[in-house]
Amino acid sequence: MPERTKMERKFNFNPGPATLPLEVLEELQKSVVDFNQAGMSVLEISHRSKEFLALLTETKSLFRELMEIPQDYEILFLGSGASLQFAMVPMNLLNPGERADYIITGSWSKKAIKEAKFFGEAVVAATTEDENFRRVPKAEEIDLSQDAQYVHITSNNTIFGTQWKTFPKTNSIPLVADMSSDILSRKIDVGSFGLIYAGAQKNLGPAGVTVVIIRKYLAMGGPDSVPLMLRYKTHIEENSLYNTPPVFAIYAVKLVLEWVKRNGGVEKIEEINNKKAELLYRAIDEASGFYRGTAEADSRSLMNVTFRLPDENLEQKFIQEAAEIGLHGLKGHRSVGGIRASIYNAFPVEGVACLVDFMQRFSKAN
Ligand code: PMP
Secondary structure, eight states, X not given: OOOOXXXXXXXXXXXXXXOOOHHHHHHXXXXXXXXXXXXXXXXXXXXXXXXXXXXXXXXXXXXXXXXTOOTTEEEEEESSHHHHHHHHHHHHHOOXXXXXXXXXXXXXXXXXXXXXXXXXXXXXXXXXXXXXXXSOOOGGGOOOOTTEEEEEEXXXXXXXXXXXXXXXXXXXXXXXXXXXXXXXXXXXXXXXXXXXXXXXXXXTSSTTOEEEEEEGGGGSOSOTTSOGGGOHHHHHHTXXXXXXOOHHHHHHHHHHHHHHHHTTHHHHHHHHHHHXXXXXXXXXXXXXXXXXXXXXXXXXXXXXXXXEOSSHHHHHHHHHHHHHTTEEOOBOOTTTOSEEEEOOTXXXXXXXXXXXXXXXXXXXXX
């Protein structure tokens, strides 16, 4: 069995907050006591200090470089999680009476459309709910409105283990994507999106900061009734410093971005993510009488691998025995049950190999 990292670190399959690179954690640990020899903790520096401004600028430019973000997009670091974006998007992009299209591929999309309905007409352009969200819709199943202000998708469905492989074509209508659980995991063309948002706690860092990548012109309209704090325009004009931003979380994101860069950038990370997912799906398919993948093959997520065992008792046993050998966090979301292995960017290949080895032994023994 592959060796585990020092201090008996578990292989952490949690869906988010999720595993982070150990070297990032060690750097964070140092900075909590002394940030870059400033004689202060990173928890103590002012968000108006030159140290923090430099850090913010560097974090933005790393994002721009790694994701190849065009200049007409702004990168924002906001508090309150991706769930606030469910509301901020329609609040800023929809005027009363205007319409937005939502493609419903799981629980997070459902939460997103629920918020949009407070602000305008939010229409379901496609849904796979009647198939228990085991795939994302095909292009021909998507019925877009001519006059939609935007089309909203969830690029990776953390709970159901599905992911868009190619994104819907929306012509000139801005595509808005919740990329909370797959941002930076694969190469994407940012220019084909109007707005991308992602809570940090899976691929980017700790909970507490949400990244918004927005084509600037989209932030300029919106009803006057939107509170200043909830306007993208405010945060663009103030460089994410309208109020005190989540300083520590942003710092952690910077370290994660540097880690991605050191490890060959998004292209290389994507290659490794493909390899990890392939290993795991192969293990499921090879024992298909015992393990059953819940997502349809062409919608399978590279980030959250979901599967079932013959019955719930065996699933419980699987989770428990896996935990006993340091494979932690494999329980499926409470709303769907089963097993979910979340294998985000920072999750090591060795951990996947360990799980595959365990799965083979477990299916034989049971
Ligand atoms: N969108 C997706 C795809 C998610 O996976 C999650 C959280 N797991 C959320 C939104 C909600 O994020 P938050 O808890 O940061 O509000």
